[in-house]
Amino acid sequence: MIAHALTIIVNELNHQLVEAYGISSNATPAGLHDLSSANAQPATREGLNLTLVNIQEDAGLKNSPPGMTPSHTVYQSPSLQLNLLVLLSATYASYTEALLMLGRAMQFFHAQPLFSEMNVKHESMTHNAPTHALDRLREFKLAIDLYSPTLEETHDVWSTLKAVPVPSALYKLRLLTVVTDAPDTKVLPMLERRLPTPNRDKN
Template sequence: MIAHAMTIIVNELNHHLTETYGINANHAPAGLRNISSEQFLPQPGAESATEECLNLTLVNIQQDSSDRNTNLPSRDTSGTIYQTPPLSLNLLILLTATHTSYSQALLMLGRAMRFFHVKPLFTESNVSHASLTQYAPENGLDKLNEFRFSFVLHSPTVEENQQLWATLQSAQVPSAWYKLGLLDLPPNAQKTKELPILERRMITNNVIKS
């Protein structure tokens, strides 16, 4: 589900950039990339990384505790049903512009940030069919069918930003942090049932009443 959610976001961003700014569709301006790998490290004599692209990199995963009690037991005619609660996650995404030209990097980063500001919410009904299918996972269990997730700007402290780039072991490039709020129900969620209560008894003055 994580891979498909991030793929949908990248597909939507690329569609926006090619349609709005006339960028060649054969050269996808954005992609899922690990910027800590060697191919993105600055080369000798270069001011920035060598890849001319926008990159979305997953840097942290947290469980969203606010949704921990949203799936309380429900009652039907056969008893009380207990179901595995949905998996609610907050993904911290680093958006970077690794262009050799610093001004071009700032330009592309600003375009992407403008897009996400206008469209911070993604559902199966407001994204294109191509965004759902292009580069989607092959296994159906890894795909998102009905979904609703947010992609909003996250403002780190100076210390957090410095720690992240030190961890990535990469020279800092124009970037922005985003938080992806994702809710997903595991495909093989287990359910258990309890028999319904057919009779209640109370003890009053040592006498049992039905």
Template sequence: MISHALTIVTSELNRHLSGHYQSEHTVVTQARLGNFSEGFSSSPSEVEIIRDSIYLSVVNIQEEKTLKNLPHYSVNNTSLTTTYENPAVFINLLILMTATHKNYAAALSNLSRIIRFFQFNNVFTQDTVAPLSISNTTIHELDQLESFKLIFDLYSPSLEEVNHLWGTLGGKQYPFVLYKLRMLDLQFKAVQGQGGVVEEVVTNFSHTTR
């Protein structure tokens, strides 16, 4: 589901870049998913990071604590049944977006385009994205999102956090921006039990002695 969520957003970003910056004289930078610590490659067929691209990488996953104590059951008032299942896990993702251009000015231009894209469109749902962005995937159907609301907020790290981040990724810093993606709910649909609905609670017990 994490992969599908980021695939959807990457497709929307590429659609925006192609629609607004493509011309017969320019080649629009492509956004891709990738682990930035893999290193660089000159060939798109190789696994490593490719130059002159925008890469989206997950650098941290955090649980949303405010939604941790949700009920573990749901009630169907029509059939008068109660279904028991573990509640979903809600997570926030910290997304590193890096411009890998050799030309520094081009890298900064593409960072500006990313920031402006999320400035005017920071909420993605199944009703607002292009259908092709959702369906254009090879991800297993159990790992695909059915309904979603993905919210992107600009994240401003301290210099210490920046130093630690790039030290973890290999030590060499590239033009980048960080966004917090919230809120993704992960749940495997498995019913753990069913029962009837409690309709009445009797409290006026009487005790008879012999």
């Protein structure tokens, strides 16, 4: 689920860079990369990187009541509402090139802050998608917002990753709607309900 959501975002970003700026489709400048594997050494890959740095659960819909019909009660697990803190970084030998590509990505996310199965390309949903059907998103609504950390928070992120800071921006990706093919419904028979009767005095 998380992997597919981030993959869709990366694919859409790559489509934008190819179509708007004429970058070769074989270059795929954006990708999912764990910067912590750099072990505090300068990254050797030139490109834009999306790195997951934190996950928060939004429990707002967790206590939704079960649905009911005249014959049975439907227990359906509420959607897993997650907020993903994602680091967008630009690792290029040229500092100017890093700023240029970071700005292009930020412009794209500003122009399209909401992604769903209705407004993304079909290739974005299939390219590099997880192989198992239960890991792939069938319906989704992803909102991406620029997160403005303090200098201390930015330092903490890079220190946690144990990586050398490069031009970057933090985004909060909100998984507003996530529907997969995983079964999440239990149907139980409706039990007979009896109304309480008042106690009657015995003569």
